[in-house]
Amino acid sequence: MNSDQIRYFDSTPATQFNLKDWANIADSLDPATLDRLWTSQALRRLKNSEREADRAAYNRLSRVKQPERLEIFSIVVADRRLKASLRPLVTEDKINVALQQSKDLASETRKAKQGRRSLKSPVTSKTGTSESSPGSMEEQATHVRYPGSPTPILSTQIPDALSAFSHDSDSIEFFQESPPPPSSPTGTDDNTQPSSTLSIAGHFALLNQRTQWTNILLRFKEYRQGQNWTLDLSPDGIMDLTLGSRFTATLDGQDLLTVLEDQPVLTEEFKELTELDELLGEDYSFEAISERIFNTPLNTPVRRFVYGIVHAYSRYFPRKTVIPALEEKQGMFAILCPFIQGALDVYHIETFMSEIAITASGERKNADKDYGERMEKSRRADMIAIDSEDNQIFLSECSSIYEKDKRKFAEDKWKLGRALKDSWDSTVRRVVQSYHPHQDLATFGIQFFSHRLVFYKMDFRGEYRLWQVDSCDIPLQMNTGFEKKFRASCRNSLCFAHMVAEEVRVRGALPFLSMKEKIILGRAAQRIKPTTDSPPFKKAH
Structure with missing residues (x-):
């Protein structure tokens, strides 16, 4: 305050x-x-x-x-x-730092351009003083009015140092807000020489994503170099911060506290959740809830959400007291979809089910292929949801409701983590075709294994971060813990859907870009490293 x-x-x-x-x-x-x-x-x-x-x-x-x-x-x-x-892509302070750090490179760039066009700005003096004064900085700036903005927003021209993206990563250091690391030779062609970490960070900074996170990034780099587990996500640049992950086990107490400061938290105060609590009431046994829901007008999305869940259970209860051993797809449609799809329906988020192609997976696999070549098939998800621009914002991996094979859980989590990163990259590339990405861009997922439902969120902070937002147990027995599990499953599903809806809402309010900004950000988005260059795992026979 x-x-x-x-x-x-x-x-x-x-x-x-x-x-x-x-x-x-x-x-x-x-x-x-x-x-x-x-x-x-x-x-x-x-x-x-x-x-x-x-x-x-x-x-x-x-x-x-x-x-x-x-x-x-x-x-x-x-x-x-x-x-x-709506802030400028590069602030005036960063531009001043960039001009100081890259004055030699900018001078060489201007000399190369002198043969093609005349320079509009004064030439750098022999003493090495920067050519741009406060007055000239104002001349380089233009005003752009975004839709919904009451006053013009300053959109500053990107300095000549940005032209070094394809030449030298040292010129990108002004995006880092930290001292530059020792210089190392980098190639001029991304296809023949991998981009340096500094250069990659520069691209993400242009895309309005934060690239610094104390020393956790260094810890992750050390862990990534030393791990050799088959289903670890670190080779794909994904920092696994979920419950029981191998990476978090290597952190000391202080680093763990740093991680927990950014732990996503489900909102527990919004009108839909209040309505849900009132609808469930004090007695939420199956018999009490059934009688209450089936005699309640279905005139709100939350009531239809609870009705769908109770109706799904009424196929088995009270005729049976335990959900039978259903096949994977049958169990997903009968038990899981009423919770997840029903919660997303409350916020009018469109969902698709059963082996849906992951668009971003196909884009990554076929990125370097000519249209005359044979295209590889996309990976598939058990359930997806899309935002208002048809980007796949939500993915899921499901198993049967009584699955016991723990390897299946590890494989599904590994596939889901990679797919969420694919979708994050794809979303950024599509967003910058029209809009300026917001700082906390995220994709979401769930994993259903046995009776456990786990909620995930993928975002970026110097590295891709996979969070476990929450988890709950889907009730499978009518007379053993049904009330507690039913309430927790309904609340967690609705809270998670609210989190996804909030991301959709923020994306819908993004400001438009000018054509110059589209070119700059589109170039940065195209230089994001593909999800993985590690081969798919093979099951041991």
């Missing part, structure tokens, strides 16, 4: 206090910070804070009704995210 906010708290009576006015003062806060502040734990954190100003904030905010508070801040956070995404 800044000084202006504290002053507002102290000078405004509780009856006149306006959360939106208070949030508008928080110009220094980024969307992620605002989002964290106003979760379900916001008031508790303010109340227990050691700062007197935070406790004063709690006293005033506790008088505002929770639904009103959450509704206002959902609008404020969305607006702040949009403003953050």
Whole structure:
């Protein structure tokens, strides 16, 4: 909380206090910070804070009704995210650093261009002083008005140093916000020489993705070089941060705390979840829920969601007390789909089921092939969902409901992790054809093994990160733990669908790019390394 906010708290009576006015003062806060502040734990954190100003904030905010508070801040956070995404691709500070670090390269580039066209800017002096002064920097800038933007947004021209993407990775260091590592020779052709880590980080920085994460990235690099497990995701550049992963087992206490700071958390306060809790009531045994749901008008998406689940179980209960051993696909349609597809239907997210081709997998396999060559087939997922631009935002891998082979679980997780990375890369390449990607772009997945449902999220922070968001057990017995498992499965499925819907909503608010920006970002997106150059695993006979 800044000084202006504290002053507002102290000078405004509780009856006149306006959360939106208070949030508008928080110009220094980024969307992620605002989002964290106003979760379900916001008031508790303010109340227990050691700062007197935070406790004063709690006293005033506790008088505002929770639904009103959450509704206002959902609008404020969305607006702040949009403003953050409209920032220039490269800020003025980064440009100044780039001009200093790459002045020699820029000079050589200008000399090469002198034979083709006249230079519009002054030539660098012999003393090595940069040609760009504050006045000339303003002349290089243009104003672009994005849809929905009340004022023109400054879109600064990318400096000549960007032309070094195909020449030398050292010129990309200004994207790193850290001292440059020792220089190493790199090739000029990505097909014959692999891109350096620094160059790759530069591409991701252009795509508005964060490339720094304390020393966790160094730990992962060491782990990646030393691992030799067949189904490890690290050769594909995927940092496995899920429960029981081999990589997290190598982290010390401090590094683990750093990881946990970014652990995705399911939102537990939104109107659909409140309606679900009211619908389930206090007694949620199968008999009580069945009677209540079958006598309730199906006039809301949440009611239809619960009705679909109860109707699926009514095929077996109470005639039987245990779900029979169903074949994999039958079990997916009969038991799993009502939870997952039903929850996504609440937010009108379109889903497809049963061996659906993963578009990004085919793109990766056939990226370097001529159309006259025979194309390889895409991998397939048991269930997918698409966003408003037809990008595959959600994938799943399922097994039978009583599966016992733990190798099947490891294989499905390995395939799902690679597929999520494929989809992330594909989504970025499609987004930059029209829009500026947001900073926390993510894809999602689930894995169903035996009776356990695991929710995953894939994002990027210097490396691809695979998170386990949550997990739950699907109830298979009517008289043994049905109530507890049923409630947890319904809530977790709806919370996860809400997380996916939030990603779809943010993507729908992305700003448009100019043609120059499309070319720059499209070039950066095309230089993302393919998912893997490691061969598929082979089962031992």
